[in-house]
Amino acid sequence: MSSSATPVTSPSDRPAEVGPGGERRELIESHEPRNIIVLAAFQVMLRVGWIFKTESVIMPAVVDAISGAGWVRGCLPVLNRVGQSLPPLFLAERLRNSRLKRRWLFTTTLMGAGIFAILAIIWATVDEKRQPLMTVGFLMLYTLFFGITGVNQLAIGTVQGKLVRAHRRGRLMTIYGIIGSIGAVTAAAILLTRWLAIPENRGYTWIFAFVAGGFVVAALSLLALFEPPDEYVVTPRRTPRHHFSNAWQVYRHDRSFRRAANVSMLFIGSVLLFPHYRWLAADQLGTSSTDMVGWVIAQNIGVGLFSPVFGTIADRHGNRIVMRLEIFLGALVPLLAILMASGLVPHGGDYYWIVFVFLGLVPVTIRTIINYTLELADETEQPRYLSTMHICLAIPFVVSPLAGLWLDVFPDESKYTGVCVLFGAVSLLMTIGGFLTFRMAEPRHLPIDVTQLPDTPGESLS
Template sequence: MSPSATSLRSPNEHTAEESLSEDRREMIEADEPRNILVLAGYQVLLRMAWIFKTESVIMPAVVDTISGAGWVRGCLPVLNRVGQSIPPLFMAERLRNSHLKYRWLYITTLMGAAIFALLALIWFLVEQKRQPMMTLAFLLLYTLFFGVTGVNQLAIGTVQGKLVRANRRGRLMTISGIVGSIAAVTAAGFLLTRWLAMPDNTGYAWIFAFVAGGFVAAALLLKWLIEPPDERIATPRRTPRHHFSSAWQVYRQDRSFRRAANVGMLFIGSILLFPHYRWVAAEQLGTSSTDMVGWVIAQNLGVGFFSPIFGTIADRHGNRIVMRLEIFAGAMVPLLAIIMASGFVPNGGDWYWIVFAFLGLVPVTIKTIFNYTLELADETEHPRYLSTMRICFAVPFVISPLAGLLLDLFPADSKFTGVGILFGTVSCLMLIGGILTFRMAEPRHRPVDATELPVVRG
């Protein structure tokens, strides 16, 4: 390796210079209980806000209000994933070199609040919602929001990797999952039903405003976080090519990461179906907007139910086995939706909430994958590894608009055939991902595949 190159090692190859000082580690561990509570509270407030913009229910309903086209609905997942993948890749090095990581979390949370405040204002002022400019404005703000969210999630993972030990992260997921579900469901039960029932869809303005307020509250809570400062490091200007080359090197040269990323890419296709679950129920079962509240509540209760179960298993036995269980279970959800909507189950609309309850597995599984990723690298490389995993997550979403277009191509009397093809294909891909977890390493039980990765010039 050239003298100008630096190396990236697994946790089993730490040098004395790369290891955290003992004093610093003791200080972090002493403040860990408080930081777990603050981070859990932050995620609870985010969950309360997020339930009012659920990607599987609320946002597709907004798109159907302003457009109704399947290809527009199909754009949501790709804009979501591209936004959550490209900006984190470009910002990862700056985050790694920053003095205090929590500041990134604070600023991006406030930026997300500002975007939804603007969306609420637009919805309140524009009378004619079903017009091309409204669709364009919504999609632009949607993309911008998830660009901010991507950096925000990168910061969450980095702060968590710095302040919470590997065998305590499941506890954090458990607390935020249970309390967050109770708080989110309570808020939705009191407010969401009322706002969705307002005439001419005017309630969406209140929904967006509530999301903005929840984000502001979450950001303010971060002021109670205790984070020891890192050394300030100047970040050189990089080209886009450098960032993509850096991500490619992680994927190509770290076998343990590559195997996890392959599993993640096969699993993440489940989000391709998110905008279509509500549409399938409306078309096949005749459900209405009032049913959406029950689905949103069911999905969040699902998160609250699965989080403590899988969080406890992850702390005791590692994240690999948890990923396997979650992915195999998640692969059954598209098939369950097909069965419910096919008429095979009497009064399927009354039982369709079960589909959304199991969709609560998706965010829990994503957290598990990121927790697994954190264990594959040094703390200083967490932003790089997490941003690379996010890029891998974005790859399947290139075909997301085609998924919506596929449903548009089928005539009205055979739409369900297209649904069966699409949902069945995604389920099979997820099953393959579950099988591939048997090839993954468990970092806590044996050494992961360690590879030196030269820094890319750029």
Template sequence: MNSNSRSSTSIELAKSASATSKQVAPTQVEGVSRNFFLLTLQQIVLRCGWIFKTESIIIPAVLDLIAGSGWVRGFLPILGRIGQSCPPLLYADRLRHLPLKKWSLVGTSLGMAAAFGSLAAMFIPGVDTAIGKTAMVVGFLWFYFLFFCATGLNQLGFGTAQGKLIPPPLRGRLMLASNVVGAVIATSLAAWLLPKWLYGNTIEVHWIFGFAAFAFMGSALSVVGLHENRDSSQASAFSPKRLIWQSYRVLQDDHRFRLVCIIAAAFGFSLMLFPHYQALARDRLDVDLSRMIFWVIVQNAGTAIFSLLGGPLADWKGNRLVLRMMLFGVMILPLGSIFLVHSGEFGIRVFDWLFLFVGITPITFRAFTNYTLELVPAELHPRYLATQSLCIALPMVLSPLIGLLIDLTSFEAVFMGVTVILFGGWVMTYYLVEPRHEPGHHIAYGEMDVDPDDEV
């Protein structure tokens, strides 16, 4: 099939999906304010749990306590991204035909709570010694993987529910409200509770992970009341081979989305470094575990600060500009960390604030999601979002190798290599289209006309 015929196939598919969306759009207008509030609440409560399991700080530090090797730490990114990418790819078609998308959010949030509750139980005093070191490491990685399987399905469900229930002019505002309010509340909880459970080089993991599980359960309950009309469509027979082939065809046929996915893959390389920032600081700056409390607070403050910039900018100028700016911030992380550990007293004083830029990561994920939601009609959202998530995950197969390379060479060599890849991805954002500048970009909502200045 030549490129012209592939393009026409994509256009016809998009037109067909848009026509379907036009038919159901009037029923989706109702309850926008209520849904905006509940989806924002779900993200706020979720963030309150997330801050107690920060995978760039707390999770790798706990794994270091029971394992202590860079190559073991290197499994965290690959398990996390495979969990967030492969299950959504297989589930996307089912979710597309699920009559009420909110039940997917409820179920997957409960799955996140169950996984972290199991992790917390492993660290109850007496249980950890009875299990033994090897079983602790294997169990830790297993429940961590299950948690991110549930997280990937949850993120797909949230993106799909948002695409169905929240109009494009309000999605940036939802990102702003959930991240800023969520960061303030989560940071306050961390400042209050973490010093009780993390002091000196002592960490009471069962309390920290147990609180995270409790918050994830709360996020599940918060979306039960979503106002959502039932979708009526029949799912086809489940076939992993067909689903993978469909994702390949999406990349093959849609050149605009293919460029997004290449940039997403470059962003994926940065995620492999997250477990190693805290190891770099503890190794080169000789800080104890209690310093992580401040890092967690700074990271979540960064999410709030960059949401204040990214949310309104996304509604005003579009997600392409937000994506470009956030990727530039992500690129600062590995470069800045190496510079600071070689800057003497200045580096010791300033390194803590580098975690502000770790807070950009959730905004970058949301920018990728919101960009894709505007790029294609609503009928195609689950498939495109799942494919994009898989592309972010692809570099993660190298994650254990990254940890081994740090052990064999140095933090500097690996971090600089990833910086070069991130720079290439950032440059490619200048070749992205802005969906809002294309005719019919609101077509996924039919005749729905929403003023971004309306009160929600």
């Protein structure tokens, strides 16, 4: 085991020789406007495809079509987060050592398209959808997709950290937030309504195929990205224990990261509720599948509204204040859903779309967390920090199936009580997370404490 240690400070405080060379940085900055446009186009196309598989509406509806059990719905968030967390942890070092990070982004985007192409074929060829084998197969493909997505998100963050300066990342989020919302909402309004109206859920074949097509177009847009190659570094063989120890060292020894991770873990419980928002409206308000289109559109309009607002604030004042505002606002969403479904609001089903507008805060907040994490480390350490943050975001989802089971144990006449307890608890945890942001540092304006990250056992293995 090596006895060396790596100091971690604010990127602005590090000596020039630690970061990229001056000429290389000038080259990257000269191509930054072009790369912002290309990355925005990539995110827009990804977003247009993603709206047809939203985790708050479409995928829970698919599960209800093949199973209907609350515990199966409850599995979606945990499979989502575990898939997005473990593969990035194991592959972060390989991504860091690769010469061209965009290749990872291109490949994983195409792999995600392949998963949905397979789903489209299965849905078109299997007549009896409501069977255990279909449920198991869907959950396996769902997990595989989010394993790929986790590496894809790691690559997005790494490419963005390499090619876009910190004070321009909010601008990037603004561009793809607005244009992506317009494109996604237009596609959903024209196509999703028609496909969801096809009898016997046969429209999901077209929905899955559209997702695959959107991802393919997004991948092809990356061919226009300019990225200077990095020096090739051979990646040693590592054990799983090494990767987990590596993540633990970041969490344990970097106080600024640890505080941000604690806040993020309290916030991410909001995603745990995603499969249950649609069920709550259907069970308490009698909504139908046709209402889902409006909710999907509302959520993406929310993303389009919140992205430019918080992106601009982040560029001017840093990501810490943005995280604080987003989390406090997000904590109100579960309470709003409970209120709408309570019967206290006349015609609550007609206004339930408002809940989904504010659910648009969730992906915007996750992006803010990623941008904040990027500023805690220099370019060479960013994949390590991002993969560690993904692991932290996965930890709360261990209890996700229990949330579904919690609702299943209540009889039909009192399920709303169970919903109130579950949604209220998540709202409380998010509020606590919002207050904990006052203990976080702003890496753009304040120096980060110099911290020693010891090498982990097995680091010298080859």
